[in-house]
Amino acid sequence: MQYKKVDMSIITRLMQIVGEKNVLTKDEEKESYSHDETLNLRRYMPEIVLKPNNRNQVRDILILANKERIPITPRGGGTGLSGGAVPLYGGILLSLERMNKILELDKENMMAVLEPGVTNGELQRQAEKYELFYPVNPASLDSCTIGGNVAESAGGANAVKYGITKNYVCGLEAVLPTGKTLRAGGKILKNATNSQFIDILLGSEGTLAVITEITMKLVPLPRVKVDLIVPFDDLGCLCGCALKIINDRLLPTTIELMDRLTIKTCGEFLQKELPFSDAKAHLWIGLDGNKKEEVASMYQSMGEICLDKGALDVFVAEDKPNRDRIWQARQSIHEALVHFNPKMVGNDIVVPRSKVLSLIKGIDSLSRKHSVSFAKFGHLGDGNIHVYILQKNINDTTWEKVKSEAVQELFELTISLGGLISGEHGIGLVKKKYLSLVMSETQIELMQGIKKVFDPHNILNPGKIFDS
Numbered sequence: 001m002q003y004k005k006v007d008m009s010i011i012t013r014l015m016q017i018v019g020e021k022n023v024l025t026k027d028e029e030k031e032s033y034s035h036d037e038t039l040n041l042r043r044y045m046p047e048i049v050l051k052p053n054n055r056n057q058v059r060d061i062l063i064l065a066n067k068e069r070i071p072i073t074p075r076g077g078g079t080g081l082s083g084g085a086v087p088l089y090g091g092i093l094l095s096l097e098r099m100n101k102i103l104e105l106d107k108e109n110m111m112a113v114l115e116p117g118v119t120n121g122e123l124q125r126q127a128e129k130y131e132l133f134y135p136v137n138p139a140s141l142d143s144c145t146i147g148g149n150v151a152e153s154a155g156g157a158n159a160v161k162y163g164i165t166k167n168y169v170c171g172l173e174a175v176l177p178t179g180k181t182l183r184a185g186g187k188i189l190k191n192a193t194n195s196q197f198i199d200i201l202l203g204s205e206g207t208l209a210v211i212t213e214i215t216m217k218l219v220p221l222p223r224v225k226v227d228l229i230v231p232f233d234d235l236g237c238l239c240g241c242a243l244k245i246i247n248d249r250l251l252p253t254t255i256e257l258m259d260r261l262t263i264k265t266c267g268e269f270l271q272k273e274l275p276f277s278d279a280k281a282h283l284w285i286g287l288d289g290n291k292k293e294e295v296a297s298m299y300q301s302m303g304e305i306c307l308d309k310g311a312l313d314v315f316v317a318e319d320k321p322n323r324d325r326i327w328q329a330r331q332s333i334h335e336a337l338v339h340f341n342p343k344m345v346g347n348d349i350v351v352p353r354s355k356v357l358s359l360i361k362g363i364d365s366l367s368r369k370h371s372v373s374f375a376k377f378g379h380l381g382d383g384n385i386h387v388y389i390l391q392k393n394i395n396d397t398t399w400e401k402v403k404s405e406a407v408q409e410l411f412e413l414t415i416s417l418g419g420l421i422s423g424e425h426g427i428g429l430v431k432k433k434y435l436s437l438v439m440s441e442t443q444i445e446l447m448q449g450i451k452k453v454f455d456p457h458n459i460l461n462p463g464k465i466f467d468s
């Protein structure tokens, strides 16, 4: 695909749309937009960065880009882990960071109307003031945006009880590459009229339209929250325990895994010894409710199951400072692993939760076969395990080969267990070469057909999910 370069006359027209100070052209200003948080991805410098602050500006930029055939990459907080927001073909980087207003918090309907650049954390804080709760909590919540969450259909630790982004989007406004505006849904809880447009944009990774407004459902804020940290010396017992809790209908908000390598790395990074750091793994179980006694009785039942299934102990964190410490450790995992293993490769595979133990055993075999270490952590309660392959003592030349073989085999193992190659981080740039492992030719052709209908000139985030 031949794209037009952003020349002086185009820069002038773009400046007229967004204002001169919202246009970045110097390399040092554009550098931080040349990557997201994907590990070991080379940088792709945009020719220009634009920061619109309303839908009409987004529309005018898209009309110009479409007419001139300039590639355009939408970006929220740039926390993505699949290379979705990197401008593969240069062109325009469209940062939605200034469109960060909460337009409405409607207590009566329990809905929030948001611009796409509102961060997830800000929505949570503002909703709490109205005793409302937005439960989707990616570990990146202080930096990622709601627009990026919708574009990736992000999940979080609370998914076991509360689900993921797609369960909360009731309305969307988006601008198509042609400049036309698409609106679907609204402050409504049921939609058998035009919800297909919402479904198609959820997880579309910025390839079909630029999302300019989101209406999110909120739920009542639970009054009581408790976290349990449960160390185990046997992963079989740990997985059995997680399944038993779910099958006993105890409905925790969160069931997360942290293996020993992850616990140790976090402890070293945070410069504090985490309790039971020699255990083979920890389960982090979160639960909530409205009455203290009800939540206490729930965590007692869960604690009994844990001890019965071989837990070494059960730590109960009832007060906010202790719960915050657990969340801080969980939030730091990615950064801690990157800090000590800059060349590692991250994955977010998902399997049926009954297959997590088989997955872990298979990963242990891969670890022995390739003599590499795997850090395993994340959303055990919904089968979405983050598996980071660490370089450790392998030299750079061998590492490239080992890495690609280990990833391929990890994906084959996942698929053999009925799983998929991404549970929440998306395909983006880095996983597109594996798409044919999980999608038939017919499915890929259908997706390409949809892309063509939305974006006939292939200007919006080209080269993501599949090759242009």
Ligand SMILES: Cc1cc2nc3c(=O)[nH]c(=O)nc-3n(C[C@H](O)[C@H](O)[C@H](O)COP(=O)(O)OP(=O)(O)OC[C@H]3O[C@@H](n4cnc5c(N)ncnc54)[C@H](O)[C@@H]3O)c2cc1C
Pocket: 036, 037, 073, 074, 075, 076, 077, 078, 079, 080, 081, 083, 084, 085, 096, 116, 137, 138, 139, 140, 143, 144, 145, 146, 147, 148, 149, 150, 151, 152, 153, 154, 155, 156, 157, 205, 206, 207, 209, 210, 211, 212, 331, 334, 335, 424, 425, 461
């Ligand atoms: C430390 C860390 C922890 C993380 N934890 C989680 C987790 O628990 N769960 C989880 O799901 N993810 C997690 N992530 C991944 C990431 O935070 C999510 O994918 C998040 O949804 C990305 O949001 P963003 O605003 O940063 O989007 P970006 O990275 O800026 O963009 C992501 C994609 O969305 C598109 N996009 C962004 N805004 C728009 C828009 N307005 N319209 C159309 N397309 C748009 C971009 O083109 C790109 O394809 C984590 C990342 C890090 C670094």
